[in-house]
Amino acid sequence: MTTHSKAANNVIDWAAVRRRMSAAIEQTEALLESAEHDAGASGERHPSLPGPEPAAGEGERLAGVVSFVLSERRFAVDTRYICEIISKARVSPLPGMPAYVFGLYDLRGQLLPVFDLRGLLELQRDIPATADWAVVCGETQPEFLILSESMPEVTELSPEDMLPAHGDGSDGDWGRAMTSDGTVVLDGDLFLNDPRFFLEGEEIAAGDAREKDELQ
Known part of the structure; x- marks a missing residue:
């Protein structure tokens, strides 16, 4: 009699993972294009979040955000501050840096710092951080990456969905x-x-030199 192992029953469907990642990236690009189009029509570069109350007859304005998870808590940033979503980022460590500095990532020849926000957000750090998912942040160009414990999601929010922030340090100011x-x-x-x-x-520069040494 053949006994199936537990590992065999938990085979990861990488094709499905790639499809989900591609869909997330396409949604991000679509929302960014929509934001730029709306901004051009209104005279502003991008819509704000949550933004002022709409005037009578204007209706409700939605805003696109990219959300990410840290220590089982979800955070979101307006899509105008997000450039792209990265999967399986190859990060080079930076010894001697603050705990929230995870390392450096080579984004098409540009070295960008990668941050683990859990310490700055006063979240639990029982599980070591990984670079399975990362969000590239920047308004006019990529500036840095932040880690996410699961695949980031692209959603739309209405100003009516918003409540005041706690301001208790759990949002990192x-x-x-x-x-x-x-x-x-x-x-x-x-x-x-x-x-x-x-x-x-x-x-x-020091991180760049270390990464080149590793590749040699």
Whole structure:
């Protein structure tokens, strides 16, 4: 009699994973294109989130966000601050850096820092961080990556779905609002301009040298 092993019953369907990843990337690009089109029509670069109350007769305005998970909590950032979603990022470590600095990632020849936000968001860090999923952040160009414990999702939010942020430190001082399901919506301007995300050029260069040594 042949006994099937437990591993055989848990084979990962990589084709399905690739399809989900491709769908997520396509949704992100579609929302970014839509945001740029709406911004051009209104005279603004992008719609805001959650934004001011719409005038009478204008209707309800939706905003696209990319959400990611850390320590079983979900956070979201407006799509205008997101460039793309990365799967299985090859990250080079940076020794001697703060705990939230996960390493460096080579994005088509551009070295970008990768951050694990759990420490800055005062979240539990019992499980070691991995680079299975990462979100590339930046408004006009890629600036840095943040890790996600599961595949990021692209969704749309209405201003009516928003509640005030707690402001208790659990949003890393970037919290702008919270949805009814507990998702914390981060303020993209505050997030991208946090000085803790700006590494010195010497640190990037050192990481570049280490990565080249590893490849040789």
